Amino acid sequence: MASEGLSSTPEELRSTPPALVVGELSLEGGAAGGTPPTAAAGIPGRERADLFRTILTYTVMFTVAALFFIPFLWSVSTSFRTIADTVQGFSLLPKHWTTVGYHEVFYKYHFGRYTMNSAIIAGAITLTNLFLASIGGYAFARLKFPGREVLFMLVLGTLMIPDQLRLVPIYQMLVNMLPSWLGHVGWQNATFTNRNGVILINLVSAASLFLMRQFFLTIPRDLEEAAKLDGAGYFKTYRRVMLPLAGPALAAVCILTFQGSWNGLFWPAVLLQDEAQRTIPLGLVYFQTIYTTLWPQLMAASVVAILPVLVLFVLFQRYFVAGVAASGVKG
Amino acid sequence: MAVKERNARGLGSERLREALVGYGFIALPMSFFLLFFIFPIGYAAYISRYDWGIFRGPFVGFDNYRQLYHDTVFWQHAVRNTLVYTAVVVPLQMAIGLSLAVVVNQAIRFRTFFRSAFYFPSLASSAAIVSIATYILASDGLLNSFLGRLGYEHSYAWFARQDTALPAIIGLNAWTTAGTMMLFYLASLQAISTEVYEAAAIDGAGAWRTFWKITFPLLKPGHFFVAVVSIIGALQMFDQSFIVGGTSGGPNYSTMTVVLYLYNRAFSAHFGYAAAIGLVLFVFIFTVTLIQRLLFGKAEVA
Numbered sequence: 307m308a309s310e311g312l313s314s315t316p317e318e319l320r321s322t323p324p325a326l327v328v329g330e331l332s333l334e335g336g337a338a339g340g341t342p343p344t345a346a347a348g349i350p351g352r353e354r355a356d357l358f359r360t361i362l363t364y365t366v367m368f369t370v371a372a373l374f375f376i377p378f379l380w381s382v383s384t385s386f387r388t389i390a391d392t393v394q395g396f397s398l399l400p401k402h403w404t405t406v407g408y409h410e411v412f413y414k415y416h417f418g419r420y421t422m423n424s425a426i427i428a429g430a431i432t433l434t435n436l437f438l439a440s441i442g443g444y445a446f447a448r449l450k451f452p453g454r455e456v457l458f459m460l461v462l463g464t465l466m467i468p469d470q471l472r473l474v475p476i477y478q479m480l481v482n483m484l485p486s487w488l489g490h491v492g493w494q495n496a497t498f499t500n501r502n503g504v505i506l507i508n509l510v511s512a513a514s515l516f517l518m519r520q521f522f523l524t525i526p527r528d529l530e531e532a533a534k535l536d537g538a539g540y541f542k543t544y545r546r547v548m549l550p551l552a553g554p555a556l557a558a559v560c561i562l563t564f565q566g567s568w569n570g571l572f573w574p575a576v577l578l579q580d581e582a583q584r585t586i587p588l589g590l591v592y593f594q595t596i597y598t599t600l601w602p603q604l605m606a607a608s609v610v611a612i613l614p615v616l617v618l619f620v621l622f623q624r625y626f627v628a629g630v631a632a633s634g635v636k637g
Numbered sequence: 638m639a640v641k642e643r644n645a646r647g648l649g650s651e652r653l654r655e656a657l658v659g660y661g662f663i664a665l666p667m668s669f670f671l672l673f674f675i676f677p678i679g680y681a682a683y684i685s686r687y688d689w690g691i692f693r694g695p696f697v698g699f700d701n702y703r704q705l706y707h708d709t710v711f712w713q714h715a716v717r718n719t720l721v722y723t724a725v726v727v728p729l730q731m732a733i734g735l736s737l738a739v740v741v742n743q744a745i746r747f748r749t750f751f752r753s754a755f756y757f758p759s760l761a762s763s764a765a766i767v768s769i770a771t772y773i774l775a776s777d778g779l780l781n782s783f784l785g786r787l788g789y790e791h792s793y794a795w796f797a798r799q800d801t802a803l804p805a806i807i808g809l810n811a812w813t814t815a816g817t818m819m820l821f822y823l824a825s826l827q828a829i830s831t832e833v834y835e836a837a838a839i840d841g842a843g844a845w846r847t848f849w850k851i852t853f854p855l856l857k858p859g860h861f862f863v864a865v866v867s868i869i870g871a872l873q874m875f876d877q878s879f880i881v882g883g884t885s886g887g888p889n890y891s892t893m894t895v896v897l898y899l900y901n902r903a904f905s906a907h908f909g910y911a912a913a914i915g916l917v918l919f920v921f922i923f924t925v926t927l928i929q930r931l932l933f934g935k936a937e938v939a
Contacts, residue, residue: 444662449656451657470873587764594768626760
């Protein structure tokens with residue numbers, strides 16, 4: 307099938323994400339296309355060659371995997387060291403285990419507050435994404451209204467607008483335009499160069515909405531028909547029939563949105579000017595420029611930044627992968 | 638007759654109700670997209686035509702663009718670094734991503750573990766990853782100690798030197814983003830029918846030959862897709878430069894990128910100028926995307 311992305315017909319979009327048309331993404335299973343068939347297994351010496359190959363493969367794999375893990379393990383190891391320990395030659399494990407790094411980062415360098423800010427921002431954005439993407443996705447998938455396809459194309463089109471283009475206009479909107487509008491309706495002195503601004507401009511993403519819509523399209527209509535015969539309205543059908551069935555899609559939206567906003571640096575760097583409002587990534591940036599050699603503290607803060615995403619990833623791997631097609635990649 | 642009419646009217650009002658409910662359900666998400674995605678494009682174009690400091694100044698027509706055309710920091714540092722970065726990091730990400738994909742596509746034990754391990758750096762906080770890298774690449778860091786044991790004694794703080802800061806960022810991002818490219822390549826590899834490999838095996842082709850003569854050419858749509866995703870990501874590089882070099886892209890502009898320069902100009906109270914940079918970048922990225930659409934439109938995908 308030839309995909310033409312945004313110019314595809316609605317039917318094509320229903321079955322295929324516009325961004326990725328090259329099969330299924332998965333961390334598990336999949337066809338082992340690279341394995342040569344072992345038709346010649348009976349040839350003498352073949353087994354030994356195979357064994358050698360297997361050992362070689364695993365050695366290479368574990369070495370590469372170690373390369374991917376060493377930086378993380380090294381940061382965890384350092385986060386439990388004393389500062390003296392970081393400059394006295396190298397040892398794999400700390401010479402004296404200590405949690406001073408974590409303690410200082412949380413209580414002396416305000417990362418307790420930053421963690422809270424990150425959690426509030428990521429939590430709020432995740433909740434609004436779940437609600438707005440699911441209700442919008444339901445409407446786009448199931449309800450008929452004039453202009454539906456055009457409006458949906460518009461939503462997908464926003465994926466092509468880079469954040470950098472939005473920096474200046476959005477900053478101006480949040481600083482000047484929006485507070486002045488709100489002033490006219492009686493909400494004086496509203497400010498958005500803070501947490502609220504970061505949440506406001508991330509209320510829902512086209513990727514979340516797209517993911518929900520695609521999922522709703524795969525649910526058989528019978529259940530809705532049954533609900534309709536029982537006299538249930540559209541909102542009730544959405545809440546009582548569709549949402550309970552959409553567990554996997556909601557989980558994917560939840561996890562991807564949380565991960566994205568927890569890690570986000572660009573918008574916090576643009577909008578959060580008050581020290582007390584900083585998120586963990588922004589806190590890390592400033593901490594590094596001020597305290598250049600407090601390695602245990604810096605590593606402790608990095609571990610705190612990475613840990614929630616690692617836990618989510620270990621528990622819900624396949625949802626992360628499910629959304630890659632719709633969410634794109636970071637630079 | 639009367640019954641029929643009533644049914645028709647009933648159906649009509651039902652349709653109207655469905656449409657109204659539909660608009661109601663998309664009202665919030667749609668107004669959000671219009672207000673914070675569609676409108677800002679026009680507003681950016683508007684702002685870029687003014688001498689806009691923090692507030693709107695006098696109308697200057699295309700002066701911001703003219704000034705941008707003659708801006709040496711923009712061309713000689715921001716654009717140059719971004720292009721160098723893109724030209725090096727994209728092939729690296731593709732090569733590493735493809736190698737990883739081919740390896741983890743084999744029938745091996747712990748396959749899921751390996752895939753996850755390679756993918757995870759793409760998911761972790763970029764700020765945390767740069768922090769860890771800063772530590773490892775510090776003058777008395779892990780890398781220098783390792784190089785010292787190999788006999789290359791030196792005390793570079795890799796991120797702090799003008800000649801090594803950008804290459805260090807390139808290496809770092811090739812490593813972190815390769816996992817995502819691996820996933821895309823994996824999907825692309827799995828779209829290749831196993832019969833092709835069987836035919837190659839019957840013809841007596843070895844693994845190496847099979848890869849270069851069969852797998853690699855068959856991955857063409859995958860190459861296109863990964864290249865474009867990687868290019869678009871690379872052109873927007875911000876986080877790593879922002880953390881390593883601050884808003885001025887130090888040391889001595891060596892890590893200045895287009896997006897960082899845009900950020901820098903905006904928060905030096907040159908919003909009109911920054912808006913012009915944003916639009917130029919947008920047009921450039923849009924062109925790359927369009928080229929991708931054209932190529933993809935033609936490519937037959939399984």
